[in-house]
């Protein structure tokens with residue numbers, strides 16, 4: 001791009017007149033806000049800030065993995081400290097092209113980022129003909145017009161969530177950007193209107209900034225703002241700036257975070273001779289911000305502008321802001337981002353845990369109707385975990401992506417079972433030394449750092465039972481806390497059942513995939529909702545059921561697991577006929593079948609009480625019923641997932657009734673589609689209460705939602721299942737919550753793959769479920785871990801962990817496994 005003859009690049013590239021060096025900021029005499037805050041010493045403010053942070057946000061510190069996209073480095077303003085803005089002659093082109101924008105975003109996506117932070121100068125077309133020309137040549141009317149297009153391209157092409165940082169804007173521009181971004185931001189910097197730093201920056205007038213903040217609130221935009229410390233303002237100015245932010249937030253509730261940023265002089269700017277913001281003043285301001293701001297507003301200090309991160313944490317921040325594994329901080333290019341490992345180390349050394357977030361914070365992400373344009377709701381959901389934070393790894397249940405290493409050691413490829421597909425050979429199954437997750441910190445150490453997870457675990461170690469709130473706390477574990485939850489769960493597993501890992505040799509028989517119900521998570525059923533999904537409708541003949549049973553028994557199966565859709569033509573007799581078909585083929589095979597929904601429907605269609613109907617099935621040969629159809633036992637969640645299915649009370653009633661007539665059953669939970677951990681906790685507590693009443697549950701079986709081909713995901717209304725951390729915690733927390741009540745915690749290998757199973761076996765699990773032979777339901781939803789396992793493949797996972805594999809019956813008796821001794825001695 002040729003130099004723009006109409007521009008004045010020398011203004012930007014080399015400051016004409018350095019601003020006079022100010023005296024060191026001294027504590028102002030004002031007691032602004034009537035709080036006496038300005039005279040307070042740093043130590044007392046930090047102590048109070050720490051208490052507020054702990055009460056509101058616990059020990060969690062967040063960061064946003066992001067890329068920076070400097071859409072244009074031209075700007076109509078000239079702030080005294082800025083090296084971001086350039087003259088047209090000093091940039092290759094006035095704006096990044098859409099291809100350049102997308103290349104940055106794609107690199108960010110590949111590196112695990114969730115956010116695309118658009119940084120740009122303000123209204124450069126007002127100052128530079130070159131900018132006006134570029135926009136006209138490309139069909140855009142303004143920089144904001146182009147920013148809207150760039151945001152849309154990024155979210156549509158890459159799934160990264162745009163955060164627009166476009167400066168002082170009016171309501172119309174804010175609303176246009178709201179349709180293509182998940183949050184927006186603009187630093188107030190200071191409400192002092194007389195700062196020399198802003199004398200050539202008309203957009204930095206406090207009135208204009210505050211008007212933008214107010215308009216963003218009226219428009220329902222999750223908004224990031226903040227102040228700059230050390231540009232000539234006083235403490236009283238800073239307090240006034242914070243109070244102005246609070247006022248706007250009180251009216252609209254939209255300020256999600258406040259950034260407190262320290263001024264550092266930069267060569268080539270008018271303020272290059274100014275002293276850097278004194279560390280004490282910076283820390284004082286952070287702590288004062290935490291005291292002044294409502295606790296729900298998050299507080300951030302950029303980690304790349306300080307050499308020592310500990311004091312920032314000590315001053316009350318709960319967020320590190322954007323950390324980019326891909327792009328430089330274009331506003332402070334001389335200050336490299338700390339590597340994530342360094343950030344994690346500093347965070348954990350101070351007794352905190354680190355969690356990735358989205359560009360908008362959880363309270364906003366979990367209330368999309370209020371805070372997000374409809375077009376942005378699914379992109380946010382798709383990047384979210386159950387708490388509304390950012391997914392921490394690309395793994396999804398049922399996928400072939402290996403999970404992150406959270407506990408134990410990974411088995412290296414070539415040593416037997418490390419392929420993650422459940423098909424590892426049995427040769428050479430010893431675990432290699434590396435890589436390994438760090439050891440779990442002792443619970444007492446964790447508790448002493450103020451970790452709520454540590455405190456709950458300490459109580460568990462003392463024998464306490466966990467209630468709903470404690471379970472929610474455990475599900476919030478991050479980093480070292482996850483390892484401690486897994487370690488405690490595994491100790492409880494050893495106490496309850498020792499080192500044996502069991503499985504049952506069984507066959508799934510799904511007699512029909514035709515179903516009148518409209519469960520939105522179900523890719524298996526073939527009804528009006530799922531016509532486009534793979535597979536054809538089918539209904540097995542009873543003779544075919546008999547043949548499959550005979551074949552299964554010939555191959556050593558001790559159980560058949562019978563489940564299917566609710567076919568419109570079924571009457572209550574159908575389920576009796578299925579049992580009879582099984583019994584025709586085998587007099588002894590264990591019949592595990594018919595969900596709470598199926599037996600409830602069977603009784604209804606037979607017009608008889610459920611207890612009487614269950615007795616009929618029991619007397620015909622039914623032994624146990626599966627816990628499926630539980631999904632999440634929390635009715636507001638069921639109203640979304642399966643509105644026409646039995647409700648929580650009906651599921652509990654069916655199982656209570658089954659237990660009362662002598663049929664045992666298990667507890668399942670299908671988690672990770674739309675709900676939050678509070679619903680998981682209610683599910684655990686409600687089923688535990690029933691177990692206390694009847695003692696009829698044999699095991700707990702977490703079933704992570706497999707999203708790929710489900711109607712609700714394809715309709716863009718669910719997450720992509722639980723994260724691996726959430727899945728591991730579901731098994732571990734289940735072990736803790738059911739202590740003394742349910743001894744067996746089962747993992748579904750179909751949804752996890754071998755590496756996932758290996759790790760979760762070290763988090764409280766003692767059972768691998770069934771060999772299955774024909775697994776249809778998870779596969780229909782997109783799971784890719786195969787249709788059957790056998791004892792050898794199970795052994796390849798279990799034995800390198802120093803555990804022994806045993807074949808069990810459905811009710812946890814032991815089955816002599818032919819050839820097991822031979823296999824064991826061959827290893």
Ligand code: SF4
Pocket residue numbers: 515516517518519522523524525564565566597642
């Ligand atoms: S989950 Fe069961 S009841 Fe629901 S649609 Fe699928 S097959 Fe039918």
